[in-house]
Each structure stands twice: as structure tokens, then as C-alpha cells.
Amino acid sequence: MRPSEKTQKRETKGTKRFFEVVFLPDKKKANVEKGLTLLEAADLCDVYVNNLCGGQGVCGKCKVKVRKGSVEGRSKYLSILSKEELQEGFILACQTPVEGDLAVEIPPESRLEGEQILTEGGTVTYSEPAFVERHPQEEAKVPFYSPLTSKVYLKLPPPSLEDNLSDLDRIYRELRRKWDIPVLDVELNVIQGLGRLLRQSDWKVTVTLGRKPQGFRILEVEPGDTSKKNFGVAVDVGTTTVVVQLVNLVSGQVRASYASHNSQIRYGEDVISRMIYACDRAEGLGSLSKAVIDNINDLIQRLVQAERVSLDDVTAVLVAGNTTMTHLLLGLEPCFIRVEPYIPTADIFPVIKAVQAGIQISRNGLLACMPGVSSYVGGDITAGVLASGIDDSAQLSMLIDVGTNGEIVLGNNDWLVCCSASAGPAFEGGGTKCGMRAVEGAIQSVAISDGQVKMSTIGGAKPVGICGSGLIDTIAVLFESGIIDPDGKFDMDQSNPRVRKTDEGVEFVLASADESGTGKDIVITEFDISNLIKSKGAVFAATTVLVRSVGFSFSDIERFFVAGGFGNYLNIKKAITIGLLPDLPMDRFQFIGNSSVAGARIALISNYAFEKAEAVAKKMTYFELSVRPDFMNEFIAALFLPHTDQKLFPTVTGKAK
């Protein structure tokens, strides 16, 4: 833009305070106040732009092109873009203020596609692991399976001069007499219309009970028999994805599942950047809290509309999330989680009315959160323990949940230990040049056969990027084919046509521009590989230290559960090949997908399980790896493919230990 143009623009538009910004290719429009960034403008009209660093101008993920109108980005941040990108006219959305009407194109690699996938019907479906079985009806006296909320149909004897108990005591008596339910309390708004309701319904009513410590609370009284209409929602609040399940609380069956991106992403991609956003800005915590509550409300609305369930019949929500996600959901400050000695506000959360957190279900419906263990082992892991059943079996079992953090649990029905290692965003598709989350167009598996690269993408679309499972596959096959060496460096002697050198280093072309959905090559760089090796090294080192710290070796582990957001699919063999998982017989492994929502559902429908989760959280011993000197040694030893000590991976290297 030449100075004269700039001046002219300022002169003619100096008095205008709002401008129209159109985002391409969706043509979504926002009316934007002068001075807001393009990233903020996108947010206004629900266009999701990739944004790893939380708008600090350092990750380069939010690059966009201005197609109409002119802008002036802050130049000091432009060094984050490559020469080619600058030549193509890319700018950083987060560093570019709106100062006129604009049309802005968001290239595929800068898009967050979650919302599109959902509206187009291709929802992420959670498949329940086969081994998760419902617990038996452990409370014989209570006539219903024991979910967080239950409905009981009562035929009350009408009052008389001789039997002149109050209306409320009449209900209490019937609950005690017939069902042996000790009721502790009642919601005020329930008794405010009770007299009329009981008489108009001819003393036949359905009482909704909420579980409380040592008893129950009456949450609702409805006319007639509605005891068969009772629903709950199990929620997994992940750092990247929110998954909800509508559960029939009478049968325990899942009616439907939906998922969307966690909209907190607009404030920062990882947990740490969200903590900073929450704690360093006046409205930060409120914005983050509202973002995820809005997600949950949207998903619940879609569930009840699709399933033709009344929102009034949704009486409970049970959320599993890591400690920070649970804090943000409840509006608790997550500010001391990330600084030594890493203390959360709470690990065990009060059961509250959902409306107190802004979640819209029945007026007195409950919200419970899975209890956690520490700042870095949260309710999602407790949920994983419930879902995998580690604590139910005498067999020594391990659970690895790999997200931005790798969380690892080891134990049996007698004891449990756990730890957490920062894996970085690589397994969830972040932090790599063409990485992306497991949504449509993501390369999810890769094979190289006779020099030919074969791949499959989610939804069968043209490849747009590579998700976690695709990255693992890619590195495994590059290593198996000898294209990279155990250090993760390309063997330049091979002169493989797909390997090339650029200004940024060496890279491997998975899909060329004409094959891809972006019109650009999809590549994996030496830098990406190095990053992923660090990630898998951290997880494997943590696993090793944890197993050793309790006096075991990997071969003692009888069952090995792998959970996480790699995608809907994980090739266990390839994960062993790169040294992410230990080299054990394949039949000991099970990929259980989203164990967090499964555990939330189990706790929702079973009081026994919910109380067990608290017991699990209390009995689980957390190992803080940062204070263990052997962790760093193990980490360095694991920075090879599959490992410095090749004897640990006999099936990969052919070298038995």
C-alpha cells in the first residue's frame, strides 16, 4: 500500500467507526468496530481461525489473505511468515487491525473445521468400548438404578383430618415407607406450587431426586407418571473437543452423541495459553467459561431436538475434564495450577445446580464434575480409570491418555499411581507444519509400499493436513523404509523424489499440491519429526519412570489401555514402532478412544461408580516427574526411533534384549 492510498483511506473513512468484513470462502460477514483484529472479527461471526499461540503473533497459524480492501499489519510479526507466504500476500489475522471494509480469505490450513463438520451432519461419534459394562444394581433397596438423578412415581394417600401430615411430609413419608429413601432436602421452588399441584394431579406425582451425600434432595415434583422420562448428559470437555452424550437414565442407554470444537480455542490452543488468558485479563476467565458453557448448551440443544426430548426431562449433567478445563467450566481461577507447587482450587467439586454454571437443562437439574487427583491429572483420567476398569481388576494394568498432556495411570484394584508429561500439541495435530486435528480431510493413516505413498483421510476427502494417528503412521513408515534414520533425520543419500530441501530444512512430500485439498503440498518436515520424537519421548520416559518407580517392568503389565484424541483410529503397531508405546504383545493393548466421556457416563448412571471415582481420585498417588532426576535421563534416551536402547523394542529392531 502506497502512502498516498493510505492517506486517502484515512481521510475518507476517518469518521466511520464500523466496517464490514467478509470471510471467504464461507462469505460470513461481521460488522466490526475499527481497530479490532481480523482474528477478533472472525470470532464475531463464528468463523474459527487457527490460533495456536492465543493471538500473540508467534505461531503463524492464523495466516489469511486480504482479497478486497487494504490493511496494515504490525510488521514486526511478519517475520513469522515464510518468504513465499509473504510474497503470496499472507498476513497474520491476529496482528492486523480492521480499518476499512474488507474481504478476507481463510486458507484451508488456517481453518478450524469443527462447526462445519457438525452442521453438515458428519458428527464425531463416540463409540463405546465393548469392555465397559454397567455395574450391577448394587443398591437393592432403591427401586431404580442409581443415577445422579432419578424419578420415582408416587401414589399418595390423600390427607384427612386423621392423616393430616403436610404435603411435603406426605411425600417424604411415602419415599421412606415404600422405597426406603432418606430424603434430606427439597428445593424451595418445588414446594412453592406443591399444594395445588398435588391436588390437581389427584395425589399421583413423579418426584425427581438428586443424589446428595447421605441422602437425596427433591429436585422436582411433576403431575402423573413421568418416571420413564429421565435423561442425563455425559460431557467430555477436552482441550480441543467437547463431546456430549444424551443418556436415558432409566435404561442407562446412550441415545445420541455429538461433538464440537471447544470454542476456547479462539483464546489459545493449549491449556497453558488459556490459563494465561484467564488469569491476566479482567474478563479472561469469564470469556473462557462462557465459551465452553455455550458449546455444551449448543450441543445439548441439538441432542434434545434431534431426539425429541424435552429439556425439562434432562435432569443431570456429568462432566469429565482435565483440571484446568473443569476449573474454567465452573469459573474457578486456574491461576496456580501452572506455577510451582501446581495447586488447583479444587480436585473434588461440589455438586451444584446446572443453572449456577449457566448450563440450561431442567430448572433444578444437577451438574457434577468428575473428581481429579492433582493439577495435571484431572477428572478425565479418573473417568478413564472408571471406563477401563483398571481399579476393578487384580491384573496390573496401564492407561495412557495422550492429548496435549500425556497422562499415565498404573495399578490394579489395590493401588494406583499416576503421572503426567507434557507431550505438546503434536499428537493432536498441533505444532507441526501441516498438522491438524482429527476432522474431515485429515490424513489418518499412511503406508509406503514399493516407494508409493498410500494414505487414507477422515471422510475420504482430499488431504488437507495430518492428524495425530497419521503423523505416527508417517514417521513409522519413513523409519521402516529407511527414509529417516533413528535420529529422525532424512537420509539424503537415497535421493528419494519426495524428499526435498527448502529454506526451512528438509521435508517429505506426503501429497503434492495437485493431490491436496489446499492446493499446496502436504509435507512433514525434519523439524516436525524432531518435535514428534520429543513428544513420544516424553510420554515413553514418563511411562518408564512410573513403571520403575513402583518396582515393575513393562512385561509385568497385563493390560494396556490407550486413550486419546489421535483420531477415531490408532495403529498400535506403528505407535510401538516409533517408541511411543512399549514393545509388548499386541493382545495386551486396547485403543479405547474417548475414555473420558465413557467414564462420565458411567458415573452419571451409577452412584456406585461416582463414589468410586472419588475413592479412585483419593487413593491415586501422583508422581511429579519434574522433581525426579531419572526422568530427564529417560527422556534423552527416548529421543530415538524407537529408542536408544534397541533391546527394549525387539519386534521393531529385530534385536532382542
Added chain:
Amino acid sequence: MRPSEKTQKRETKGTKRFFEVVFLPDKKKANVEKGLTLLEAADLCDVYVNNLCGGQGVCGKCKVKVRKGSVEGRSKYLSILSKEELQEGFILACQTPVEGDLAVEIPPESRLEGEQILTEGGTVTYSEPAFVERHPQEEAKVPFYSPLTSKVYLKLPPPSLEDNLSDLDRIYRELRRKWDIPVLDVELNVIQGLGRLLRQSDWKVTVTLGRKPQGFRILEVEPGDTSKKNFGVAVDVGTTTVVVQLVNLVSGQVRASYASHNSQIRYGEDVISRMIYACDRAEGLGSLSKAVIDNINDLIQRLVQAERVSLDDVTAVLVAGNTTMTHLLLGLEPCFIRVEPYIPTADIFPVIKAVQAGIQISRNGLLACMPGVSSYVGGDITAGVLASGIDDSAQLSMLIDVGTNGEIVLGNNDWLVCCSASAGPAFEGGGTKCGMRAVEGAIQSVAISDGQVKMSTIGGAKPVGICGSGLIDTIAVLFESGIIDPDGKFDMDQSNPRVRKTDEGVEFVLASADESGTGKDIVITEFDISNLIKSKGAVFAATTVLVRSVGFSFSDIERFFVAGGFGNYLNIKKAITIGLLPDLPMDRFQFIGNSSVAGARIALISNYAFEKAEAVAKKMTYFELSVRPDFMNEFIAALFLPHTDQKLFPTVTGKAK
């Protein structure tokens, strides 16, 4: 008003929708929408107009004079006024719509003076009965006296990598370790800022705990040591008067007491008319609820301002009221209390956050209500039992609380029975020609000596009317002097100069127009006396039936407590003279005034007492008199002074039984 005038007014003011109404003598102004009644207009500017029938146009208590402007009352209701009143220009405020600017005079007898008394400093003070002693600290493990809410100062050990409990668990642990307090729950808004608060206060905090069944709930965490600043409010919500006490919950001492009229009076004077108002009008319940909540908030505001206490340090409210008053306070429909089989919504009420009922104290402060027994024996009576200590003693004791209903309890530490009889409004100054509540200017005691009438008034003011204790005295002395016979009829043979015959019947002049504060004679009519005899007859009959139904006679009663709103003073001897109380030795009687607020205070400061109140309510057997055939016989026998069976009152009649 001539037709031409009327037309003119309509023409000139037809388009005006709001008019100014000035109420004299206070000159309070209201901007009133056309068509509202003068009674409603008075309500708008907080002018309290007497209104026994709830605005139905049948009691005639709301008579006012229009001094400026013109009105047109509904003529069919004017028959309620006497010929003299009509000639003087009186109209009924409740039947007269506002259709122009007006000045309206409210004569003294139509005023409700409560608010004036308070603002002028002459508050009704509650004097604590000497025998009400605090219970010992029964819970040795809990380091504080056990009020509804308590504050505990904690010095927490700061967290470390080795001691990395969550902030909340750190508080829980300290409460368990040092104080052996089992904490069940915490308010969400308390933990929302907890992390920062703990660190900013260097881990020295004061925790407010609310009593819950089987444990405690954390209501607040404050920096530093504020454990000495903890206040509660005991409230008696009477049908006519609201009394509040500010109680120091650390020492158990009363800091101050205030009282005001129950503003629900504007919707009807007695319990029945308020029930009708609540149940027959769309906004009726809400208006009644708001009226008394406003009273309580006003009184609490005055208390904390006068005592320089922060509202944030008021953490609990404990209310005693009859069943209907408690229902209206909590917004519960009182609609089935008054129809057979007389069932309230609840007798035992949930402990809620005060703000849920609209009461403004600290944000999470609690509101508890005294448990009741039945529709006609409420929390005020349970409070009375606590205050009198009937249930603590092996001595057979009786408590009579005389208000609009006479409530009677008989028993000891082993058993309790109770009943209720409709006494009508006479003892509280209603339903009689010159009756009034026990406020300034009320005649509270009367003596006749050598034909001279001597009297004392509340506040020493010129007499305006007669309150309950004054009525009892008047009838007793008229009977003792032979001016009326045992039937309550005037002996016209005596030609007493104060006895005169009017269109409405015979009456006795207590104070002539020149002596009174109203400029009119203050009289007691034969009709008034007949009413009071019915009232005392109902109470005495109920007392008799209750005593007999458990196999005792009056002489078996060792302690006799009399409570109620007669005034600050009750002449027991005179109450025996008219046959309201049984003829027992004087040393068995004790007038304990407002036992309701005393009981509320005891329950507020003692968990032991509050739990006992629930036990008292549960063990008390309620006798429904309407189904007992002997009640009507006893009632008829009691319609004499002192009684048909003179042997029952040997000290009155000189005839031993």
C-alpha cells in the same frame, strides 16, 4: 356532586391518566394512575390505612375524608358507615377510585401507626424473659457455640510439592484435623476466587460454616481473622407485627431489637383474609410475600446501621411465624390451610440461602424457619415451647399464646399436646369499635375507682383507642364494678353517666372527645364486650378440652406461661377475672411477651435447640377441636363472666367449687 360537575370533570380530565393524591396530616404524596382506589394510592406512598377486611368494603376501618378535589365512591358500600360518619363526609378508601387530584385526610382511628412509631424512635422493644437461659455448649468438639452459622479462623500450612492438596481440600483438612468438623459441601461462588484469596491473605482466613444435616457447608472464606464478626437475625413474623433482633452469634447476646407492622395488613387484617388474597388473585401471593420480606429487609437495614454492623457479617436469619406467615414468607401457597382437612404445604422447611427468599444479608447467608406442627400450630408455637422450656422440665406446664388465634400447648419433657382456637382479632385490638394494636396512644390498662376511670396509654399519649390488655382490663373492671353483668350486658338501672344508648346499642365512654387524641369519644360497646367474651370463651374452652383430653385438671398445671400481642403488659389477675385464664394461684403464671422471637433467637444460636424444635414439632400431638363435640359445650359454658360454672373461678366469684 351534581351531574353537571361530574361531566365537566370527565371532560377536562378525560385525557389525564395520573393524578396527585396528598394524604393528610402527613402530606405524603402519590402519583396515582386513574382508577386505583384511595387505599391502593395510600399504599403507593407508604401511608398505612387500617383495613380489616382486605379491601372488600365491609369492615369500615378505612374511612377517610376528602379535603380537596372530588370523588365518587361505590354507594352500595356506604351503608357500612354510620349516619354521623356519612354526614361528616367520610368515604371508604377501599371503595373509592381516584379520578382527579385529591387531598385526603386520614383520621387517627384509620391510621396504622407502626412506621411512624419506629421513625420517631419509639420502637417496640422486646424484653427477654428472665428464665430463658442459654443451653450449655453441648458439642465439645466444635470450638464455637453452635449457631446456625459460625466463623472459624484457620492458619493453613502453605502448599508445597510434597503437600500438594488442592486449596479446598487444604481447608477441609484443617477443619477436620483441628476442629473435627465434617464439611459436606461448599458454595460455588466461594471457590470461584479462592486461589487468589488464600495467597493474598497469606493462608490466614476465616471460614463461615452453615449447619446442615450431618455436617457443614462452607458459606464464605474471608481474608484474615474475622471470626469475631458474626451476626444473625432472629425474626418473629406475626400477623400484625414483625419483630427482629440482631444477635451476636459469637457471644449469643442480643445487640438490638426493632419492630414494625407487618405490611401485609394492607391486604387484609387477619390470616384468613390474607390466605384469600394470596390464593384468589394472580399476584396475590407475590404481593404478600414481598410485603413481609420488605419489612424484614427494612428492619435489618435499620439494625445494622444503628449498630454499625456490616451486612456482610450478617450470615443467618431464623424466622418464627405461624404456619400461614411462614408460607407467605417463603412464597408457598397457603391455599389448603383453611379448608378441611387443613393441610399446609410444609411443617418443616428447608434451610435455604436468604437471598432465595429475597432477604438481603451476606451473599450466601442462610434462612431457616422454625418448624411447625400443623396448619394452626406453627413455628411461633414451637418457638414458644423452646422459649418457655416446657419440654425441658418434668413439671406439667401450659403455654397459651393469644393472638388472632389462641394456641395452647400442654405437656412436659415427656409429652406435648396442643390445639388452636380462633380467638378473632379482639385481643390484638381488632373487631371492636375503638380497638387498636399495642402502639402509641393505645389504652393498655384501666381501673375504676370511686366511679372515676383511670387509664394508662402506651407512650403516655392521649388515648386513641384500646389495645388487647386495655380491653381485658376494661371488661374486668366493668364486671367487678357491676356496670356489666356476667352476660356482658350493661345494667341500665344504675344510670351510670358514662353508659349511654346510641343507634348502635349501649356503650361505655372510656375517654370523652376532649380527652382523646382523636377528638372523639373512645367507647366500648356491648357488641365489643360480646365479641371479647366469645374470644375468651373460645380460648378457655380450648384450654379446658385440651387439659381434660389428656386426663388432667387445671390444678395439676404447675407452670402457666402466657404469651402474645396484648401489649407489653398483661394483668394476669384481670385475665382471670374475665375467665380467659383459669383461676390458679398467681405464682404459677408468667407473662412472657413475645415468646416467638425468643425461641427463634435460641434456635439461631444453638444447634441443639434448633434440632430440639424439630423434635418438639414432631412429637407434639395436635388436637383438631372442630371434630371434638365437647368443645362446643365448653365454649357455650364459657360465654359468661367469668364462666357459667362459677365454682371454677372461686377467687373471682367468692364461690369455692
